[in-house]
Amino acid sequence: MERSDGDRALQKQMGLLLRTGVLISAAIVAVGGGLYLAGEGASIPDYGVFHSEPDELRSLFAIVESARALDSRGLMQLGLLVVLATPVAGVVLELVTFARRRNILYVGIAAIVLAVLLHSLTSS
Amino acid sequence: MSPSYPGGKEVCRALVVTILALTGLIWTGSLLAGFLGALTGLGGGVVIVPLLTLVFGVDIHYAIGASLVSVAATSSAAAAVYLKQGFANIRIALVLELATTLGAVGGAMLALQLPTAAIAVLFGLALLLSAYLSARPPQPHSETQAADKLAGVLELEGEYPDTAGPQSYRVRSVGLGFGLMGVAGMLSGLLGIGSGALKVLAMDQVMGIPFKVSTATSNFMIGVTAAASAGVYLSRGYIDPGLTMPVMLGVLVGSLLGARVFIAAQPKLLRPVFAGVIALLAVQMIAGAFGGRFVDGAL
Numbered sequence: 001m002e003r004s005d006g007d008r009a010l011q012k013q014m015g016l017l018l019r020t021g022v023l024i025s026a027a028i029v030a031v032g033g034g035l036y037l038a039g040e041g042a043s044i045p046d047y048g049v050f051h052s053e054p055d056e057l058r059s060l061f062a063i064v065e066s067a068r069a070l071d072s073r074g075l076m077q078l079g080l081l082v083v084l085a086t087p088v089a090g091v092v093l094e095l096v097t098f099a100r101r102r103n104i105l106y107v108g109i110a111a112i113v114l115a116v117l118l119h120s121l122t123s124s
Numbered sequence: 125m126s127p128s129y130p131g132g133k134e135v136c137r138a139l140v141v142t143i144l145a146l147t148g149l150i151w152t153g154s155l156l157a158g159f160l161g162a163l164t165g166l167g168g169g170v171v172i173v174p175l176l177t178l179v180f181g182v183d184i185h186y187a188i189g190a191s192l193v194s195v196a197a198t199s200s201a202a203a204a205v206y207l208k209q210g211f212a213n214i215r216i217a218l219v220l221e222l223a224t225t226l227g228a229v230g231g232a233m234l235a236l237q238l239p240t241a242a243i244a245v246l247f248g249l250a251l252l253l254s255a256y257l258s259a260r261p262p263q264p265h266s267e268t269q270a271a272d273k274l275a276g277v278l279e280l281e282g283e284y285p286d287t288a289g290p291q292s293y294r295v296r297s298v299g300l301g302f303g304l305m306g307v308a309g310m311l312s313g314l315l316g317i318g319s320g321a322l323k324v325l326a327m328d329q330v331m332g333i334p335f336k337v338s339t340a341t342s343n344f345m346i347g348v349t350a351a352a353s354a355g356v357y358l359s360r361g362y363i364d365p366g367l368t369m370p371v372m373l374g375v376l377v378g379s380l381l382g383a384r385v386f387i388a389a390q391p392k393l394l395r396p397v398f399a400g401v402i403a404l405l406a407v408q409m410i411a412g413a414f415g416g417r418f419v420d421g422a423l
Binding site: 012044059074085113 | 141142143144146147180181182183186193196197200201203204205206207208210212214215218219221222225226229232277278282344347348350351352353354355356358359360361362363364365366367368369370372373376
């Protein structure tokens with residue numbers, strides 16, 4: 001049956017995408033974490049009171065900038081961003097796949113889900 | 125400005141716990157949570173927030189942010205395995221994600237408005253529900269049924285691999301399932317949990333989807349749901365990389381280990397024990413809220 005074959009291929013691509021995304025994310029977080037502990041491991045933590053994170057750890061572009069400067073907290077935050085972006089990339093894959101199959105209904109559904117995700121992730 | 129959990133802060137000061145030591149402790153605790161969560165099939169996310177707030181004295185906002193990201197990482201890793209094996213149904217996931225993502229964004233917005241004590245109480249109640257759902261005996265699954273008209277239009281039916289060859293299934297009550305997913309998404313955004321228990325309940329019991337497909341599809345949806353609310357948390361500064369790093373890496377490693385042991389042997393006793401631990405944490409969260417443990421800090 002053509003449909004279930006197509007779905008099976010999508011499942012396999014999606015599985016590969018998720019695994020790759022999580023691995024890359026964990027690697028970046030681990031490297032950033034190593035640098036962070038080497039630099040600030042001896043300081044006293046302060047997580048008891050909430051005071052919002054600084055601007056460079058809150059928006060997409062600022063996080064990328066601070067990671068490029070090899071700031072340890074920026075690197076860890078970039079890794080966390082990758083793990084959040086991974087499922088979003090999955091929805092993009094679904095959108096493209098259903099568009100190729102000319103399945104208008106599912107292209108529409110994927111587009112709405114993607115819009116909600118992108119709005120949430122970039123509204124900062 | 126009042127500390128959110130004064131006791132915790134004093135303990136930290138008295139012992140002079142450094143970032144290195146605290147990171148090691150949080151990593152170990154998260155590893156254990158991920159391991160038990162995967163081993164019992166309940167997910168480790170649900171104990172992360174109580175662990176961070178009650179044991180380590182972390183502010184509940186930071187705890188929810190760290191938990192959300194970790195839950196997204198773990199579920200995506202688990203979903204990758206299920207997808208490869210052919211259990212997760214991508215169409216069902218996509219349709220239901222309409223409900224979970226909108227619910228999640230709503231829940232995250234609500235979390236920013238609610239006093240922390242109220243979040244702690246809601247968390248306790250969600251923990252109790254999840255302990256109850258996991259402790260009760262498996263419910264009989266009514267197999268057949270007139271397929272839902274909406275399910276037909278959306279082509280939700282599918283099949284999954286089994287030792288006896290591919291098994292096909294149909295889907296019913298799409299409307300009710302969709303509504304429950306909106307609630308699951310909202311709880312996820314509000315409390316930083318995956319809401320896996322509620323998602324599986326909605327698919328398995330309400331929509332009549334086979335248990336394995338429900339579990340696989342739930343894991344697949346959790347990442348998308350968490351990403352929707354995590355964006356809100358990130359932009360408001362609730363995601364601290366130094367704190368989230370050991371939580372995410374710990375839960376991830378723990379759940380991968382747990383999944384291996386789970387495949388080898390399904391321990392019967394562990395499930396009620398872990399459900400008991402969850403119930404105990406629930407009582408602690410609620411008692412803590414009424415005991416003034418969760419006070420709004422400087423925002």
